[in-house]
Amino acid sequence: MSRxxxxxxxxxxxxxxxxxxxxxxEHERWAVYQTAFERGDCSDLLFDAVAAEPVPSVALSIVLQMLGTLPVLARPAWIEQLALPDNREYATRRANDIAILQSAEVTQLLVDEAVQDSWSDWLQLRLAEFSKEPDVLSRLTARGRTRRIRRYAMQRHAAVERGLF
Structure with a gap:
């Protein structure tokens, strides 16, 4: 391990x-990283840890954990810290998914029939679990990639229609 x-x-x-x-x-280091995720004063060190971490999957996990908490413009710098091109590509896809998940209105994206096909299972599942947009939930109920996604979307849609969210 490097100094x-x-x-x-x-x-x-x-x-x-x-x-x-x-x-x-790496399991002990990961326990330290997990505790640090919850603190606002550790992001600088976590950023440095990504580049220094010798286990690529641990470095990727740090980035994936941080992406949702970072401003959109800060995400590319974290992704570039990853040593492996495949990990950078995966993290970039996740950052794009998070941007969609955090967007003000996903329904407008559904105008393009093919857009849902580009959504990862991760994004579809998060939308099925947390969206408050009936059109998004209807689309996922009908055309979600997995049974789990379709079931969650159907349950969430029913709850939204009843005004529970």
Missing amino acids: RLDDIVTELATRTVTAITNMSD
Whole structure:
């Protein structure tokens, strides 16, 4: 493990009052990262940890966890910290999904019949669980990619129609 990562994780552990006994164990580092996600004063160190983290899946997980909390314009810098092109590509897709999920109105995107086909299962599931837009929920009930997505959308649509959300 690099000295730089050692310093980053030590500082994160100090800030979060999290014990770590083995810096070379990615599970212990992940426990420190998880605690740091909940604090606003750790994003600078988490950003540095992405580039220094030797386990690509852990680095990707840090970025994925942070994407939803970051301003849209800050997301590309975090994605660029990832060492592997496949991980950068995956994180970029997730950032795009999050942007759709956080947009003011998803219904207007449904004008293009093909747009839903470009949505990942992750995005469809989140929309089925959290959308308050009847047209989005109707479309997912009818054409969601999985039974789970269709079921969640149907249940959410019924709740929205009853005025529960």
